[in-house]
Structures are given as C-alpha cells and as structure tokens.
Amino acid sequence: MELKEPYKPEEFQAYFKARWEFLRKPLGFPKGSEIDDFENISLHVMAVDQKDSVLGVGRLTYLPSGEGQIRYMGVDEKFRNKNVGGSILAYLEKEAVKIGLNRIFLNARNDAIAFYKKNGYDEAGKPFKGFAEIQHVRMEKSLGSPEI
Numbered sequence: 189m190e191l192k193e194p195y196k197p198e199e200f201q202a203y204f205k206a207r208w209e210f211l212r213k214p215l216g217f218p219k220g221s222e223i224d225d226f227e228n229i230s231l232h233v234m235a236v237d238q239k240d241s242v243l244g245v246g247r248l249t250y251l252p253s254g255e256g257q258i259r260y261m262g263v264d265e266k267f268r269n270k271n272v273g274g275s276i277l278a279y280l281e282k283e284a285v286k287i288g289l290n291r292i293f294l295n296a297r298n299d300a301i302a303f304y305k306k307n308g309y310d311e312a313g314k315p316f317k318g319f320a321e322i323q324h325v326r327m328e329k330s331l332g333s334p335e336i
C-alpha cells in the first residue's frame with residue numbers, strides 16, 4: 189500500500205469515485221453528494237495498491253476560520269481494520285503540523301468514534317445529527333507542535 193496525493197485529473201476522478209463508494213453509496217446518496225465547496229482549499233490523500241486501486245481516502249481542510257478539519261475518511265470495506273485509515277489519518281496530521289496547525293478537529297460518525305479515540309482524538313461537545321441524519325460528535329486532537 190502507498191499513500192499519495194491525487195494530482196492528475198484521472199487520479200482525482202478515482203479519488204472522488206472511491207469517496208462516493210466508501211461514504212455515500214452505502215447511504216443511498218447520489219454521485220455529487222461526496223463533493224463540497226472546500227475541495228480546492230483542501231489537501232487530499234488516498235491509499236492505493238500496486239495496481240493503483242484506491243483502498244482509502246481522507247481530506248484535510250484549512251478552514252477560513254484558521255481551524256484544521258479532517259473529513260471524508262473512508263476505507264474500502266474489504267480493507268478495513270488493516271491500518272489503512274490509521275495511515276491516512278497520520279499522513280494528514282503530519283501535513284497539518286507542516287502548515288502550522290497545532291489542533292485538529294473532525295465530526296465523527298457514531299460508529300467511527302472508537303477508531304478516532306484509538307488515534308488520540310477526544311470528544312468535544314454534544315452529539316448532533318450530521319450528514320444523512322447520522323449521529324456525529326465533534327472530536328479534537330492536539331498535534332503538539334512546538335510554539336514558536
């Protein structure tokens with residue numbers, strides 16, 4: 189497995205297709221529902237196999253508010269629990285540190301909370317209904333980058 193940032197148009201196509209397949213199709217949402225207004229100001233990463241098939245995806249957005257948000261973390265069902273998601277998360281966190289973020293947040297689906305806890309995120313706030321009426325909770329992690 190290799191982690192790479194999509195660059196060519198066909199890589200972005202594969203990346204968004206995978207995002208839809210892993211995160212939106214299972215909920216019955218149409219193509220297009222996997223894309224938002226922040227794609228151009230985000231860092232994208234995908235895990236691929238030797239044949240360049242996408243095994244997992246994730247995104248880091250440096251929001252206009254100055255906060256860093258991780259979103260659209262999804263792994264092919266057949267490859268879950270093999271540290272694909274953990275590797276993607278670690279990559280995005282490393283990039284976040286590079287751009288000077290010392291804290292990161294995300295809105296976790298209820299059944300992904302354990303995964304994020306395992307990776308050092310703490311719940312911050314009350315659960316709320318997010319995308320597709322799924323219960324989410326805000327989670328945060330300090331990246332511990334040194335103060336300058």
Ligand SMILES: CC(C)(COP(=O)(O)OP(=O)(O)OC[C@H]1O[C@@H](n2cnc3c(N)ncnc32)[C@H](O)[C@@H]1OP(=O)(O)O)[C@@H](O)C(=O)NCCC(=O)NCCS
Pocket residue numbers: 210211244260261262263264267268269270271272273274275295296297299300302303306
């Ligand atoms: C959440 C997700 C991205 C994790 O990716 P992954 O590649 O399976 O995760 P990893 O293999 O790196 O880590 C797996 C660990 O997290 C835990 N974990 C992962 N998903 C879990 C879940 N749904 N419930 C409980 N624990 C979970 C596993 O128990 C495992 O811990 P262990 O090694 O102690 O057994 C993946 O399960 C996924 O795509 N889920 C569906 C979409 C989703 O919910 N995305 C997150 C939206 S906020």
